[in-house]
């Protein structure tokens with residue numbers, strides 16, 4: 069309780085839960101002057117922040133300010149975009165993510181990702197969830213059937229989908245509703261047993277009921293893993309996250325738009341007493 | 357316009373629309389009736405001695421003009437234009453269908469004469485005049501085309517996978533260019549290529565079934581590459597990313613996500629590519645050659661094929677020539693039936709393999 073941050077948060081009780089934010093929680097990601105360019109266009113620059121263990125960190129800001137870009141640099145998804153270049157430093161539990169000899173596959177085994185649009189594969193529900201574990205097992209011997217069954221059930225239960233699909237595991241993942249598909253994708257990611265889950269606007273294609281389910285799910289998952297979520301939905305950030313980073317894009321003298329981090333603090337503080345004028349304008353809906 | 361919103365107006369008062377929601381339209385059976393009249397007029401012209409083609413054209417033009425003017429008078433310009441374009445497009449469709457129907461009709465008509473069990477169970481060994489069959493040619497076609505598919509499908513699919521999933525830069529551009537070039541290679545050139553290739557290893561004048569397969573592969577590979585490429589491009593990138601995000605390596609992503617998602621289209625493309633080359637004649641003539649007997653060993657000597665058989669029966673008939681001509685037509689009919697069957701199989705495959713959205 070030595071830090072100023074935690075006293076701020078406990079001073080004002082939040083309706084949903086009270087939680088102190090010890091700055092002493094282990095740092096999962098450390099970003100130092102991160103800059104990502106696509107070709108010659110610098111999409112986002114000068115991002116310095118830390119992500120802490122077992123917390124939900126929200127990235128908010130107007131569209132095009134580089135939230136997804138920052139998120140995708142955390143599990144090296146940007147490697148897949150031709151021309152994308154990352155500079156600055158990103159560490160994961162003290163290891164340089166972009167250091168020499170780092171295997172992106174190993175990175176992504178620890179850092180899972182859920183995307184904006186649900187992307188179930190054209191396979192059965194069971195095979196969708198078993199997909200990740202099977203691939204991982206492919207490299208060190210086969211997984212026994214019973215073991216795989218357990219993993220699938222565990223993941224589907226973890227994604228709050230088990231009760232709805234346990235009788236139709238063999239039917240296609242594409243036959244589910246949008247919200248169920250997204251939870252299937254979360255289950256699929258959980259099945260790999262990642263340490264961190266990155267979520268890029270996971271609810272933006274869903275209706276309010278499905279959104280509420282996913283938010284509940286995130287709050288439960290937080291006990292087991294660290295979550296970083298991009299959302300354009302400020303209420304969502306306020307409801308679920310522990311810390312919030314506000315990004316914006318400004319235009320330089322050559323007319324190019326660069327995303328940058330404006331403010332990063334406890335969610336409670338960002339939404340009640342933002343330090344920066346731009347943050348205040350954004351969350352009060354005056355722009356963006 | 358009366359206002360329904362003022363407090364004094366009764367709530368039920370319907371506001372008047374400046375333009376009505378409904379238009380006057382032609383009676384429901386107007387189009388068929390006009391068509392009937394046009395057809396009768398065409399028939400009249402034909403009976404009066406005008407050529408069939410002219411009668412048909414005049415009937416079509418008459419129908420278009422009549423329906424357009426009537427519709428314009430009653431329904432207005434937009435609807436009239438719609439009816440006119442419908443008439444023109446339908447006529448164009450019928451016109452395009454004409455050669456197809458005509459060819460089919462001719463082949464069925466002339467080919468059915470010898471389309472009997474003897475045709476399917478006998479070769480031409482020792483046959484002069486009547487009788488005989490295309491047993492050797494049917495099996496030969498299946499063997500030659502089958503081997504061609506065995507060569508082309510892996511090569512074509514792997515090329516397409518390279519181009520879509522891995523290819524960047526110069527090599528990919530060269531490959532794309534050469535695939536384009538190969539698409540335009542005349543089939544006889546493919547045959548001569550295969551001949552020249554095998555002549556390097558065997559004596560001049562060599563003929564083997566496998567040579568035909570190689571020639572057909574040259575024609576088939578670019579088709580397989582193109583169609584597979586198109587299908588792979590249709591697989592959303594999001595699916596690939598979702599797989600990578602699950603710590604799955606690229607090769608496994610391609611094998612387990614990309615290919616299964618595209619398999620229906622790829623299988624259809626391959627089937628159509630087979631259908632496309634199975635009727636080739638010229639390249640087989642200079643590679644697999646002509647023979648009257650069964651030979652089912654593609655690595656040893658001449659091998660008959662349906663198209664070459666048909667061609668040969670027609671080019672050098674016996675005396676009298678009719679039995680040969682009948683066999684030629686029957687072979688053509690068999691070939692058409694095989695191609696139709698392949699098209700059916702293609703549709704079945706795409707239905708069967710299509711990603712299941714239902715339980």
Ligand SMILES: Nc1ncnc2c1ncn2[C@@H]1O[C@H](COP(=O)(O)OP(=O)(O)O)[C@@H](O)[C@H]1O
Nearest residue numbers: 106111130131132133134135136137138149327
């Ligand atoms: N694959 C890409 N190739 C080129 N430019 C990109 C790509 N992805 C994003 N960008 C650019 O990077 C900037 C930030 O995009 P993004 O991170 O998607 O923003 P956000 O998620 O905040 O809406 C935008 O200007 C966008 O045009």
Ligand SMILES: [Mg+2]
Nearest residue numbers: 135136268298
């Ligand atoms: Mg985004």
